[in-house]
Amino acid sequence: MTENCNPNFPPVPQRVESARLIMRPSMRADADLLMKWWNDPEVTSPGGNVDAMQYDERDMEDWFSRYVDQRHCATHFVICLRDEAETPIGEFYIASDDRPGCVGFAILIGARDQWGNGYATEAVEAYAAALFASGHCESMRMDISVSNNRAVGLCIAVGSEVEHGWANGLFQTMILTEDAFRLKRRPAANAAAESAQD
Numbered sequence: 001m002t003e004n005c006n007p008n009f010p011p012v013p014q015r016v017e018s019a020r021l022i023m024r025p026s027m028r029a030d031a032d033l034l035m036k037w038w039n040d041p042e043v044t045s046p047g048g049n050v051d052a053m054q055y056d057e058r059d060m061e062d063w064f065s066r067y068v069d070q071r072h073c074a075t076h077f078v079i080c081l082r083d084e085a086e087t088p089i090g091e092f093y094i095a096s097d098d099r100p101g102c103v104g105f106a107i108l109i110g111a112r113d114q115w116g117n118g119y120a121t122e123a124v125e126a127y128a129a130a131l132f133a134s135g136h137c138e139s140m141r142m143d144i145s146v147s148n149n150r151a152v153g154l155c156i157a158v159g160s161e162v163e164h165g166w167a168n169g170l171f172q173t174m175i176l177t178e179d180a181f182r183l184k185r186r187p188a189a190n191a192a193a194e195s196a197q198d
């Protein structure tokens with residue numbers, strides 16, 4: 001199901017499931033975990049926030065009242081494992097800008113012991129597939145630090161390309177277009193079809 005968050009925003013999927021993950025709207029019950037992740041410099045530094053901002057309870061209350069409460073549709077999601085407890089491991093969020101047919105996004109896997117398991121790749125692929133299938137959006141952009149090797153690897157794994165290098169040489173905008181996404185997925189789909197025939 002997709003929802004329009006505001007008139008200038010393409011409708012966006014509200015719940016996405018993949019083989020191992022569920023992405024669902026963030027809730028107040030997630031506050032403690034989100035605060036832990038946002039306050040962990042090892043999680044937030046690669047994104048460019050050197051010492052982490054150090055949120056306290058009041059900051060979290062403020063954040064929820066601005067970004068979650070009274071919104072009839074979500075742009076901020078918690079990534080959960082598909083286990084019995086639906087264990088949260090990270091967050092994914094999207095933002096609109098004035099370019100039609102495109103959203104910006106960011107992702108973090110806050111549970112550092114889960115890094116390198118392919119979860120971020122799976123989450124972005126699943127969300128991109130649902131978003132592009134909606135027919136309202138044909139690209140997704142992410143701004144990342146050029147030295148954030150994991151995030152660069154993630155972007156390349158899903159089919160993103162460098163769209164723009166920023167003047168200080170420290171950041172780049174990577175764009176995932178629907179066409180590149182489909183091309184990137186096709187070899188995997190072909191391999192799956194071939195192994196099914198074996």
Ligand SMILES: CC(C)(COP(=O)(O)OP(=O)(O)OC[C@H]1O[C@@H](n2cnc3c(N)ncnc32)[C@H](O)[C@@H]1OP(=O)(O)O)[C@@H](O)C(=O)NCCC(=O)NCCS
Nearest residue numbers: 046106107108109115116117118119120121151153154157
């Ligand atoms: C970036 C981040 C989301 C990646 O999450 P993850 O679940 O570990 O990513 P994946 O396991 O799906 O790996 C994605 C790709 O990163 C690359 N990668 C993984 N570990 C790596 C490492 N140690 N060094 C370099 N590249 C690495 C791989 O190329 C992988 O692609 P592959 O599947 O083709 O091998 C996670 O490390 C994180 O939350 N970092 C802090 C926040 C952040 O930087 N967010 C991105 C900017 S918004």
